[in-house]
Amino acid sequence: MTPKVSLRGVSKSFGSNTVLRDLSLDVATGEVVSLIGASGSGKTTLLRCVNLLEHIDDGAVLLDGDEISAIGRDPNPVRRRVGIVFQSFNLFPHMSVARNITLALTKVLGQSHDDARTHASDLLQRFGLAEKADVYPDQLSGGQQQRVAIIRALAMRPEVLLLDEITSALDPELVGEVLDVVRELKGSGITLLIATHEMGFAREISDRVCFLHSGSVAEIGTPTQVFGSPQDERTRQFLRRVTN
Amino acid sequence: MARGLHRRTGHQPRLTTRQEYERQQRRRSSFIAAASTFVVLVAVLVFVPRMPRWDRVKKSFFDVDQMGDSLPRLIDAFWLDVKIFAWTTPAIFALALLIALARNSRSPALFPIRALAAAYTDVMRGVPVILWIYLVGFGVPGLGIARPFNSPLLWGSVALAMTYSGYVAEVFRAGIDSVHESQRAAARSLGLSSTQTMRHVVLPQAIRRVVPPLLNDLVSLQKDVALVSLIGPIEILRQAGIDKSKFANFTPFVVAALIFLSVTIPLTRLTDYLWQRERRRTSGTRVAA
Ligand SMILES: Nc1ncnc2c1ncn2[C@@H]1O[C@H](COP(=O)(O)OP(=O)(O)O)[C@@H](O)[C@H]1O
Numbered sequence: 423m424t425p426k427v428s429l430r431g432v433s434k435s436f437g438s439n440t441v442l443r444d445l446s447l448d449v450a451t452g453e454v455v456s457l458i459g460a461s462g463s464g465k466t467t468l469l470r471c472v473n474l475l476e477h478i479d480d481g482a483v484l485l486d487g488d489e490i491s492a493i494g495r496d497p498n499p500v501r502r503r504v505g506i507v508f509q510s511f512n513l514f515p516h517m518s519v520a521r522n523i524t525l526a527l528t529k530v531l532g533q534s535h536d537d538a539r540t541h542a543s544d545l546l547q548r549f550g551l552a553e554k555a556d557v558y559p560d561q562l563s564g565g566q567q568q569r570v571a572i573i574r575a576l577a578m579r580p581e582v583l584l585l586d587e588i589t590s591a592l593d594p595e596l597v598g599e600v601l602d603v604v605r606e607l608k609g610s611g612i613t614l615l616i617a618t619h620e621m622g623f624a625r626e627i628s629d630r631v632c633f634l635h636s637g638s639v640a641e642i643g644t645p646t647q648v649f650g651s652p653q654d655e656r657t658r659q660f661l662r663r664v665t666n
Numbered sequence: 667m668a669r670g671l672h673r674r675t676g677h678q679p680r681l682t683t684r685q686e687y688e689r690q691q692r693r694r695s696s697f698i699a700a701a702s703t704f705v706v707l708v709a710v711l712v713f714v715p716r717m718p719r720w721d722r723v724k725k726s727f728f729d730v731d732q733m734g735d736s737l738p739r740l741i742d743a744f745w746l747d748v749k750i751f752a753w754t755t756p757a758i759f760a761l762a763l764l765i766a767l768a769r770n771s772r773s774p775a776l777f778p779i780r781a782l783a784a785a786y787t788d789v790m791r792g793v794p795v796i797l798w799i800y801l802v803g804f805g806v807p808g809l810g811i812a813r814p815f816n817s818p819l820l821w822g823s824v825a826l827a828m829t830y831s832g833y834v835a836e837v838f839r840a841g842i843d844s845v846h847e848s849q850r851a852a853a854r855s856l857g858l859s860s861t862q863t864m865r866h867v868v869l870p871q872a873i874r875r876v877v878p879p880l881l882n883d884l885v886s887l888q889k890d891v892a893l894v895s896l897i898g899p900i901e902i903l904r905q906a907g908i909d910k911s912k913f914a915n916f917t918p919f920v921v922a923a924l925i926f927l928s929v930t931i932p933l934t935r936l937t938d939y940l941w942q943r944e945r946r947r948t949s950g951t952r953v954a955a
């Protein structure tokens with residue numbers, strides 16, 4: 423079967439700093455893959471390449487077998503299908519929660535304001551934020567802001583959702599409510615690619631775990647394989663460091 | 667609860683030593699401010715009238731009859747300043763926004779536009795306003811354009827709008843630059859085009875941040891409008907000059923200054939207030955002292 427997302431020999435540098443080296447990775451439809459690896463190993467860059475926030479230097483990124491990284495391709499239709507949630511939430515501070523969610527629905531998908539608003543309310547309801555619809559982001563806790571950011575991405579009904587260390591900027595007691603949202607998404611048919619430092623969570627939620635080391639895949643396998651009996655010395659070292 | 671208790675027993679809430687100390691400090695600085703203002707005022711009121719030529723200055727600058735006589739004419743003439751201000755302001759904002767957007771464009775193909783916009787702001791900010799008003803205000807009508815498009819009033823206003831749009835464009839640009847890149851990333855990741863991102867996400871945040879400096883520029887504009895008089899139109903400054911010559915008295919200039927102040931001071935206070943508010947909103951908690 424054609425993978426949902428496929429990276430084929432992707433390379434990416436910033437100046438002389440090579441961040442992704444000939445990296446290949448296939449993710450099946452509905453699969454949950456976690457990216458783990460040291461800070462600076464290229465997790466964020468990889469995710470940004472998948473929804474075309476970065477141009478790759480070499481190789482190809484495919485969505486349903488279609489080369490989305492081809493030169494001169496309009497990125498906007500791709501971004502409708504591939505959502506991303508950032509470490510720092512990036513909500514629009516000058517818009518209410520509801521407007522944050524409906525902006526792209528109306529401007530990109532062409533929905534009417536009423537339809538968009540109903541859709542936003544349904545999602546807010548589903549994730550326990552119904553009463554926050556008309557509040558502005560700075561009146562929300564970090565956990566609530568990140569949940570809104572996830573809802574904003576989900577509202578576009580993406581086929582693929584990229585999550586970039588979405589709990590790293592949160593106080594420990596707020597991590598749980600955000601991870602609960604992600605747990606709810608698993609099995610809904612959406613394909614999830616998750617960069618994370620939460621090893622316990624990666625182990626629990628992932629179909630496969632991918633360990634990145636300086637821009638390439640050092641090891642990939644089921645959580646039991648990667649966490650239980652890592653084959654690569656670098657994986658073992660990394661896991662020793664983060665579990666201590 | 668605690669407050670009710672104090673009221674019932676008739677006691678003021680007890681101040682801590684620190685609160686007591688800070689209260690004393692506040693009283694002390696209020697006293698110093700009041701005392702020094704008083705000293706300066708007395709000095710002015712006592713010494714200025716004792717200057718050898720005070721009588722003559724008083725007559726030629728502060729002639730009460732002259733004030734009453736000139737005031738209606740000057741207010742009438744001030745209307746022209748208000749009108750010039752009213753039609754140049756929207757033109758300045760529109761032009762400035764276009765230039766700022768041109769300078770912020772990112773596509774490599776638009777390099778000539780960026781360069782042009784940069785050159786425009788450099789020239790406009792580099793030439794004295796008055797010189798530009800002379801050049802455009804006399805130069806363009808001098809080309810022999812037909813009425814009514816040859817009026818110095820029109821081209822003086824255009825010159826003013828051109829100069830100011832250079833400054834205001836820089837203010838807009840600074841505002842646009844101050845919006846964090848992650849905001850664009852978020853908008854683009856949702857599929858918004860770069861134009862939609864600018865319009866719905868970047869500009870609204872940018873403009874909110876630059877309201878105080880924009881008002882600052884408006885205060886300056888309000889005064890610089892008078893420079894258009896130098897190429898002909900009879901607005902307040904010129905009317906004051908006419909009155910001065912006719913009555914051989916400088917009082918009309920003082921009246922004109924007061925009329926300007928009656929508009930610019932409220933605007934300046936508002937600007938300051940908005941600055942302070944913006945500062946409080948964005949610069950975090952103040953250090954104690
Ligand atoms: N926009 C950029 N410009 C220059 N260097 C960058 C940029 N983004 C990331 N990098 C560099 O790429 C490397 C990988 O970063 P990143 O993908 O953020 O890693 P991770 O998310 O795994 O911590 C780092 O060395 C970082 O400094």
Ligand SMILES: [Mg+2]
Binds near residue numbers: 465587
């Ligand atoms: Mg990262």
